[in-house]
Amino acid sequence: MxxxxxxxxxxxxxxxxxxxxxxxxxxxxxxxxxxxxxxxxxxxxxxxxxxxxxxxxxxxxxxxxxxxxxxxxxxxxxxxxxxAGEAASQDDAPGTVFRLVAAGLSILLAAGLAWLMYSLTVADGPAAAMARSEGESHFLGNPVTVVLLDFRAYDTLLEMAVLLLALIGVHILIRHYRLPDLHPPAPVSPPMLTPLLTVATPLMLMAGLYLFWAGSQSPGGAFQSGALLAALGVLYRLTGRLVPTGTASPGLRLILVIGLALFSLFACAALIWSSAPLQYPETAAYSLVLLIEFALTLSIAATLLMLFSGSLGLARGQTS
Amino acid sequence: MTVMLYATTAATLFALGLYAVLVRTGLIHRLLAANVMATAVFLFLILVSAENPEGVDAIPQAMVLTGIVIAVSLTAFALALLRYLQAADDEEDQTGSQDGRQNGPD
Incomplete structure (x- = not known):
């Protein structure tokens, strides 16, 4: 059965x-x-x-x-x-012998990995045991958020740095060589587009902000919320409500860095009230977490949107 | 039983990704294959987290959440690089063919 x-x-x-x-x-x-x-x-x-x-x-x-x-x-x-008339580049495929060797090695690898995984016994290490015992009395209810924003806040801090770095890399490419915009505004906008956006915008905003708000106690958080808000931005970008520009406005720059900036500032400021960076103070810890997480949400949403947009800046487009 | 099922899936996905990285020459496919390999690693970590006898371990979950975001930013950067690589190739082709025309007999 x-x-x-x-x-x-x-x-x-x-x-x-x-x-x-x-x-x-x-x-x-x-x-x-x-x-x-x-x-x-x-x-x-x-x-x-x-x-x-x-x-x-x-x-x-x-x-x-x-x-x-x-x-x-x-x-x-x-x-x-x-x-545009460019010939599709035909890459030369590797030969049969190479394929067979690669397939053989991959099958061996899969078998080896599976064998290793079967023989693994799972138990709490010292870190997991500590996270478990400390996490139960933590002021944040969601254990994953506790790890992300408190126990291993370094990871989240550096992750924000990686996200910003990826965007800077893309911006360097754009500055170096300007390519035509991938999403030029359509000459005729479909009639149902505006009603769709009118319905979708508040729903997505509400879902995104709810995920942020719920993240401290239940599943959700800055990443999920940021991704959803970025998706809303993508919708606006594709429908011409947001148009690419050649320079980033100061407001956009601020939103892009505010997550990393606020988090780094907090990391340094924590040295005032404790001996280690990224340590939350006794009082007002919860509001501080909310503030940082909101800044992270904004930065993540803006960074993901700009990565999609492939332009240096965004401006409000004309809504016909 | 369920553990073995997911462990086999993770191992096979990893090997599948590696195979595709090796034999595919299209860069988009290679990128997707690398993403599949990353997902296999995530799957293994979450399997370890879920099978913990003491209850679900939050640390691997947080690590994988970080990993997913890093993976999407790397994918975005790689796709941008790819687009510029194609543009550079096109430009090279065009200048190459123009040179050919100039050098050829009229």
Whole structure:
């Protein structure tokens, strides 16, 4: 007798393998992109099955949503390039011998990894035990948020730095060589567009801000919320409500860095009331967490949107 | 039983990603394959977190959450690099063909 839960796990695993395989081995770029987005959705379900609801939310918003939008951007770039008369570059595929050797080695690797994973025994290490005992009496109710913003705040701080660094890298490329905008405003706007945006905007704003607010006590947080708000920005960018500009306005620059800046400031300021950086004070810790997390949310949303936009700045477009 | 199922999936996904990175020549496909490899590692970490006898361990979950955001920023940067690489290639092709025309007999 097979339990229904196990059957679901089995279907999920088969789906993951099948979709991932057809995504990375498929011929066309568009096909691979769409399959990869489906892979992200299945991954979100898997996280939910593995008792990681925070990850499920993040994967659905980032893995399946924003990565998909970025990949579709790349598809569009290739498509416009082909339309412009450029020959599709035919890469020379590796020979059969190489393929067979690679396949053999990969199968060996999979077998080895699986064997290692089976023989692994899981138990609490010192860090996990500490996180568990300290986390129970912590003023933040969501254990993942506790780790992200308190116990291992360094990681989150440096992660914000990586995010900003990726954006700076893209901006250097844009400055170096200006390419035509991928999403020029459409000459005729579909009639249902404005009503759609009127409905979608408050819903997405509410869901995004709720995720931020709920993040301290239940699944959610700055990353999920930031990704959702960035998705709203992508919608505005695609419909011409936001148009690319050649320079970033001071306000946009401020929003891009405020997460990292406020977090770093707090890290230094913590030395006043404690001996270690990133230590929360006894009083007003909760409001400080909310303030930092809100700044992180804004920065994450703006950074992801600018990564999608592929321009130095954004300005309000004309709404006809 | 469930553990073994997910562990096998993680191992196979990792190997699948590696195979695609090796044999695919299209850069987008390689990028996707690298993402699949990253996801396999995440899956393994979360499996360890979920199978902890003491209860779900939050530290790997937080690490993977960080990892997902890093992965999307790296993917975005790589895609931007790719687009500029294509543009540079196109430019090279054009100047190359123009040179060819100039050097050829009229």
């Amino acid at each position: 097979i339990e229904p839960g196990f059957l679901l796990d089995l279907l999920l695993c088969l789906g993951l393998l099948g979709i991932a395989g057809s995504a990375v081995l498929s011929r066309g770029q568009f096909r691979a992109t769409v399959l990869f987005m489906v892979f992200g959705l299945l991954m979100a379900l898997t996280w939910a099955r593995l008792q990681a609801p925070d990850l499920a939310l993040a994967e659905a918003a980032i893995g399946a949503g924003l990565t998909g939008a970025l990949l579709l951007n790349a598809c569009k770039a290739t498509y416009t390039r082909r339309q």
